[in-house]
Amino acid sequence: MRRKLHFVIQRVSTLLVILTSMVAAGSLAQAQQENQLVEPIFRVSNEENVDQTPKLAARIATAAPVAPFDLTQRPGEHPLMPSLRMAQTALQNIDANITDYSAILRKQERIDGVLMDEEIAYIKIRHNPYAVYMFFLKPHKGRECLYPNVDGKLVAMDCGWKRRFGKLPLDPNGALAMKGQKYPIVKLGVRELTNELVTVASQDVNFGECEVKTFQNKLNGRPVTQIVVTHPTERSNFRYHRAELFIDNELRIPIRYAAYAWPTVAGEKPPLEESYTYLNIKINNGFTDLDFSADNPAYFKK
Secondary structure, eight states: OHHHHHHHHHHHHHHHHHHHHHHHHHHHHHHHHHHHHOOTTTOOOTTOOOOSOOOBOOOOOOSSOOOSSOOOOOTTSOTTHHHHHHHHHHHHHHHHHOSEEEEEEEEEEEETTEEOOOEEEEEEEETTTTEEEEEEEESSTTOEEEEOOTTSOEEEEOSGGGGGGOOEEEOTTSHHHHTTOSSOGGGOSHHHHHHHHHHHHHHHTTSOOOEEEEEEEEETTEEEEEEEEEOSSOOTTOSOSEEEEEEETTTOSEEEEEEEOOOSSTTSOOOEEEEEEEEEEEEOOOOOGGGGOTTOTTSSOO
């Protein structure tokens, strides 16, 4: 009897060990599967919740942070030169490795002294030949723009009751297309932003009075290198008082740019002039001409 009881206890103990191992293995497999399913860049849609403001995490504090970009200032050179070199490299990377992308764009601009409401849009962009499709999420949800049409025009359809007017061909630089916009649609996108950064930095390195600071940070969970450029004194040759640039450490492209003017009263917060943030970027989708055609059956529905 005692021997039989001992045998039963051994069998139960063995079964418990096996079950514990199976549970642990299952948990590990599930954790691995969940990690594989995490795609911080790639999932976007017209129906994405866009009410939440992009989050900027506290700067990453480590004993010896490793910068993913070489921003070392060489002896005797302008403080902006490392950032200029980085922007030039980013432009080369875009041209060599990124043919198209989709993203959520959040932008806000000051026009004629008035800071406009933030615009949020789902966008598709192809670099060569350059083409853009936009579906506005906020405000004016449902408004659509496409450039270029077969005749080189911007095609637009408004939201709400105005959709009854159908697709409207517009001059991309004309008054209607530029209403409420600081730049024409041909300037939209991370490549055009990077190219503009190269242009501005190339001009600024000819002048002094420039402070540059760099940080490791996170923007909406994405590790980024943050560059803050400040011109303490207002001069006619400077476009901004302070500019903040966020470069995605994985994609190696700018995903946010914000520029601020000089405060009118000492001690006040610098007023925002313009900001552009590209979220949930999905690169190299293989977009075709249909993705940028006004005849696409998924677009411009009444």
